[in-house]
Structure formats: structure tokens, C-alpha cells
Amino acid sequence: MTSYILSVLLTAGIFAILAQGLNLHWGFTGLINLGHVAFFAAGAYTMGILVTQFEVPLLVSFLVAMAVATLLGMIVALPAIRLRTDYLAIVTVTIGEIFRLVLKSGPGVTEYTRGSRGIRGFSNEFFFFRENLGLGGLTPDQYLLILVWIMVAVIGVLLWVLLKSPWGRVLKGIREDEDAVRALGKNVTAYKMQSFALGAAIAGLAGVFFAMDIGSLAPDTYLPIITFQVWTIMMLGGAASHWGPVVGSVIFWSIFNGTLFIPPEFLSGAEAAYLRQIGVGALIMAIIIFRPQGILGSREEMVLNR
Amino acid sequence: MRKSFDGLVAVDGASLEIEPGKITALIGPNGAGKTTFFNVVTGFYRADAGSIVFDGSSIARKSPNAIAGRGLVRTFQLTKSLAKMTVLDNMMLAAPDQTGEKIFTAWVVPWVVRRQEKENRRKALELLELFNLSDKKDHYAATLSGGQRKLLELARALMMEPRMILLDEPMAGINPSLGARLLEHVGELRDRGMTFVLVEHDMDVVMRVSEHVIVMANGQVITRGSAEEVRSNQQVIDAYLGAGGGAVEEELDKSLDAEGKRDD
Numbered sequence: 321m322t323s324y325i326l327s328v329l330l331t332a333g334i335f336a337i338l339a340q341g342l343n344l345h346w347g348f349t350g351l352i353n354l355g356h357v358a359f360f361a362a363g364a365y366t367m368g369i370l371v372t373q374f375e376v377p378l379l380v381s382f383l384v385a386m387a388v389a390t391l392l393g394m395i396v397a398l399p400a401i402r403l404r405t406d407y408l409a410i411v412t413v414t415i416g417e418i419f420r421l422v423l424k425s426g427p428g429v430t431e432y433t434r435g436s437r438g439i440r441g442f443s444n445e446f447f448f449f450r451e452n453l454g455l456g457g458l459t460p461d462q463y464l465l466i467l468v469w470i471m472v473a474v475i476g477v478l479l480w481v482l483l484k485s486p487w488g489r490v491l492k493g494i495r496e497d498e499d500a501v502r503a504l505g506k507n508v509t510a511y512k513m514q515s516f517a518l519g520a521a522i523a524g525l526a527g528v529f530f531a532m533d534i535g536s537l538a539p540d541t542y543l544p545i546i547t548f549q550v551w552t553i554m555m556l557g558g559a560a561s562h563w564g565p566v567v568g569s570v571i572f573w574s575i576f577n578g579t580l581f582i583p584p585e586f587l588s589g590a591e592a593a594y595l596r597q598i599g600v601g602a603l604i605m606a607i608i609i610f611r612p613q614g615i616l617g618s619r620e621e622m623v624l625n626r
Numbered sequence: 627m628r629k630s631f632d633g634l635v636a637v638d639g640a641s642l643e644i645e646p647g648k649i650t651a652l653i654g655p656n657g658a659g660k661t662t663f664f665n666v667v668t669g670f671y672r673a674d675a676g677s678i679v680f681d682g683s684s685i686a687r688k689s690p691n692a693i694a695g696r697g698l699v700r701t702f703q704l705t706k707s708l709a710k711m712t713v714l715d716n717m718m719l720a721a722p723d724q725t726g727e728k729i730f731t732a733w734v735v736p737w738v739v740r741r742q743e744k745e746n747r748r749k750a751l752e753l754l755e756l757f758n759l760s761d762k763k764d765h766y767a768a769t770l771s772g773g774q775r776k777l778l779e780l781a782r783a784l785m786m787e788p789r790m791i792l793l794d795e796p797m798a799g800i801n802p803s804l805g806a807r808l809l810e811h812v813g814e815l816r817d818r819g820m821t822f823v824l825v826e827h828d829m830d831v832v833m834r835v836s837e838h839v840i841v842m843a844n845g846q847v848i849t850r851g852s853a854e855e856v857r858s859n860q861q862v863i864d865a866y867l868g869a870g871g872g873a874v875e876e877e878l879d880k881s882l883d884a885e886g887k888r889d890d
Binding site: 482489499504624 | 691726
């Protein structure tokens with residue numbers, strides 16, 4: 321039971337960070353981003369490549385990972401920023417897949433990413449480092465868990481401060497009606513770009529922790545399903561609510577991993593794996609039917625039409 | 627100015643000047659190109675040809691936000707209140723040059739941001755008071771009536787301390803008493819030196835408030851003058867009523883058909 325709770329909380333923490341980034345894009349700026357997994361992968365791979373092939377110090381690799389994810393966010397934003405709604409969704413979902421395929425088989429790229437063979441051996445230094453922090457008594461998982469949840473809190477507070485500021489007010493304005501905000505003298509393109517870049521950086525950091533958790537990097541880990549899981553988490557917790565993604569993530573992973581408790585006499589492991597997909601589908605339907613604003617979302621905001 | 631959408635010429639060489647410190651009405655039948663003209667002037671569309679000069683410098687090809695930043699502010703035919711934001715937030719958003727609007731200074735210099743917020747809040751509340759919206763300040767903008775939203779849009783535009791305001795059909799779809807109040811405000815602001823241009827269908831409204839009337843039809847300016855002069859002008863009557871015979875009527879029908887496309 322303890323190991324179940326630990327593993328749920330670890331995955332939930334990583335996905336909470338990821339969902340906080342997406343919530344900035346969709347919940348607060350109204351940008352439909354269906355390629356979130358690309359930023360996640362960019363962070364993970366940057367760190368992995370830097371540590372294993374360039375012997376870059378750990379902390380530097382973390383920062384560069386976030387910088388690369390930011391850069392990718394800005395590159396994606398360039399064509400995407402002028403598009404609205406459905407068109408933006410199409411472009412981003414495509415970019416997510418393109419990025420995965422380039423990691424897998426891009427000429428020149430596979431020298432570094434090792435294609436589908438993947439990368440290993442980047443996490444040792446990270447886990448040894450806990451002894452320098454005087455946390456030698458913790459297991460690797462406990463140590464990672466604590467770091468992840470500290471980052472969940474730090475990012476939560478950072479976003480809280482930013483979104484309460486006039487900067488956040490402009491983003492919400494863009495979500496409501498970008499032309500109105502343009503007419504009020506704000507450079508909407510620059511704000512969308514910033515929102516994209518910051519959300520991507522956050523996803524990049526989640527990617528680094530995710531890589532540490534599973535200990536290896538393989539392109540096919542970063543399938544579009546991850547993006548959709550993050551969307552489910554955000555909708556479940558409540559888009560545009562500050563702590564919704566965190567609550568959503570914990571509930572989502574409790575249910576998703578809950579199939580472990582099904583005794584093998586009833587269902588084999590493979591069958592249980594299907595059951596969790598059914599569970600997720602049922603969960604999405606339940607949110608939409610019974611609580612479309614999500615757990616922490618505002619009912620009032622949900623029912624308002626312009 | 628010239629502006630066409632594929633084959634459809636919406637503004638066909640219209641040329642006009644707006645006198646500062648006055649209320650100018652831009653009228654004309656549906657499809658005359660009034661709204662398109664507004665959209666080009668405020669940077670939402672790009673003109674095919676022509677020049678736009680505001681306060682001595684060219685604003686053609688500038689972005690909508692740059693134009694608004696120079697003090698030329700507009701409202702929209704279909705009111706754009708920011709629905710899921712409170713009335714007060716709608717107002718505060720519009721304040722120009724906020725330090726807290728920049729992603730870095732927003733949290734690096736909180737004391738500057740706080741001071742500006744206080745000042746902008748005071749200004750916003752003053753304007754809301756003036757427009758009788760004070761008691762709605764914490765309500766979502768979506769809960770306001772159509773007329774109140776028009777008032778909010780004007781009040782919000784004033785937060786930017788503009789020198790000229792373009793009102794796109796300010797009276798459309800609002801009840802007459804709120805409409806009268808809106809016009810009262812416009813008159814008072816004009817007395818304080820602000821310049822207004824309003825696009826309007828309703829001839830009565832136009833005649834009541836504007837010092838200067840410009841009439842457009844088929845993308846061109848057909849006449850201009852005081853309300854009285856325009857009212858008795860045969861060309862205007864023809865444009866509105868199609869009394870000039872089959873040719874004008876046909877033209878008018880065509881532009882009516884095009885209207886749907888144009889106002890999207």
C-alpha cells in the first residue's frame with residue numbers, strides 16, 4: 321500500500337507540474353495546446369543528452385533543459401500564435417508528433433538521442449547528490465518525491481503571483497477576446513508568446529523529473545496520450561483554477577494506478593491495463609456530465625456566455 | 627483609402643478628415659463600408675491603398691495596439707466586454723503603461739506595481755461612478771445588460787486617456803434611456819476636448835448629437851456637412867431610399883447582400 325501511495329504521488333507530482341504549464345496556456349490564456357508532450361520530451365532529452373554525452377553538471381543541465389523547452393515553446397508559438405482555436409490545435413498536435421519522430425529517427429539527431437535504443441545512465445549523479453544534501457537516509461524514490469513536490473509548490477506560487485498581477489489580467493483578457501485586448505493597446509502576440517514559453521519551460525522541468533523517475537529515455541514514451549492525460553487532469557481539477565491541476569493529478573493517478581489492487585484471479589495485468597483506459601474514459605465523461613467546471617473550477621465562470 | 631475582400635470592394639477611395647474636439651458621425655446605408663473603414667483606421671485590417679494620418683503622423687500599417695497606444699481608441703459594433711472578468715478588471719486592464727504588465731517587472735518591483743494598481747483602481751472607480759456602474763464593479767461583465775456593456779466599453783476606452791474615440795454603432799441594441807445616457811457622456815467628453823467619430827444607422831441619433839456628418843455609400847464619401855445640410859441633400863435621400871431610380875436601387879441591393887460578409 322505504501323509503495324502504491326508513493327508511486328501515485330510521484331507520478332502525480334510530475335504530472336501536476338506538467339498540468340500547471342498547460343493550465344497557463346489553456347486555462348488562463350485560452351491557447352489550445354495539444355502538443356504539450358513535446359515540451360515534456362524536450363526537457364527530458366536535453367538533460368539526458370547533456371549529462372551522458374557532454375558531462376554537464378546536473379544543475380546546469382536542469383536549467384538548459386528548461387531553456388531548450390522554452391525555446392521550443394517560442395518556435396512553436398511563431399506560426400501558432402497567429403492561429404486561433406481549431407487551427408492552433410491542429411498545429412500543436414502535429415508538432416508533438418513531429419518532435420517525437422525526430423527524436424526517434426531524425427538524421428543527425430539520432431547520434432545524440434540514439435533513436436529508439438534510447439538513453440540510460442543519466443540519473444546516477446542525481447540520486448547520489450542527495451547525500452550532499454544530507455538526505456542519505458531517504459530512498460531514491462522518497463528523495464525524488466520530495467523534490468518534485470517542492471517544485472509543484474514553487475511553480476504554483478510563482479504562477480499565483482504572476483496571474484494575480486496585471487500581467488495575468490492581460491492573459492485572461494486575451495482568453496476572453498483577443499481583439500478587444502488589442503484595441504486596448506496591448507501587444508497580444510507578445511503575451512501569447514510569453515505564455516507559451518513559460519508553460520513550455522514548466523513542462524520541460526516536469527520532463528527532467530519524469531526522466532529521473534523512469535531512469536531511461538525512449539522516444540515512444542512521449543506519445544500524444546501524455547498530452548491527453550494532462551488535459552484530463554486539468555479538466556478534472558478545473559481549468560483556470562490555481563490548484564486544480566494538482567488536485568486533478570492526484571485523483572487521476574490514484575484511479576489510473578488503482579487497477580493494481582485488482583486480484584489476478586479476476587483480471588490479468590494486461591486486462592487490468594485496458595480497464596484503466598476504460599476508467600479514464602468514464603472519468604472524462606463523469607466530469608463533463610456532473611461537474612464540467614472541474615473539482616476546483618468556478619461554476620459561475622462556466623455558465624457565463626459572452 | 628481602398629480596401630477589398632477578394633472581389634468585393636468595401637471601401638472604394640473614401641477620403642475624409644475628422645475635426646478635433648467635435649463629434650463627427652459617419653452614416654450611410656448597410657454595406658457602405660463604414661465598419662470596414664473603422665477596421666482599417668484602427669489597424670484591424672490592412673488597407674490596399676491610401677494613407678491614414680492621426681495627429682500629424684502616419685498610422686497606416688501600424689498594429690491595432692500601437693494605434694490604440696497613440697490615443698486613437700475604438701469600440702466594437704458587437705460589444706466586446708471581457709465576459710469572465712469582473713467589471714473592475716475590465717477597467718483596470720485598459721490602463722496604459724502598467725509596470726505590472728511585463729512578465730519580469732510584474733514580480734520584481736511589487737511596490738511599484740502596487741502603487742500603480744492603487745492609482746488605476748481609483749481612476750477606474752471614478753469612471754464607473756460616472757457611468758453608474760459602481761455597484762456592478764465586482765460582477766462578471768457577462769452579467770451586465772447589453773446597454774450596460776456599451777457603457778462599460780466606453781468607460782473602459784476612457785481608462786486609456788484617449789484623444790479620439792471611434793464608436794461603432796454605440797446605440798445598436800440598447801434601450802433608449804441607456805442610449806440617451808451614453809450620448810450625454812459623449813457630449814460632456816466632447817466639451818472637455820475629446821474627439822469622437824460614430825458610425826450610426828439611426829439618423830435621429832446622428833442629427834441630435836453630431837456637429838458634423840459624413841455620408842458614405844458604396845465605399846465612397848458622397849457628401850459631408852452639418853446635420854441639417856445632410857438631411858436635405860438629395861444624394862443622401864437617394865442613397866438611403868433608393869429614390870434615384872433603378873440603378874441606385876440595384877446598387878443598394880448589392881451592398882445589402884454584401885453586408886453579411888462584411889460585418890463578420
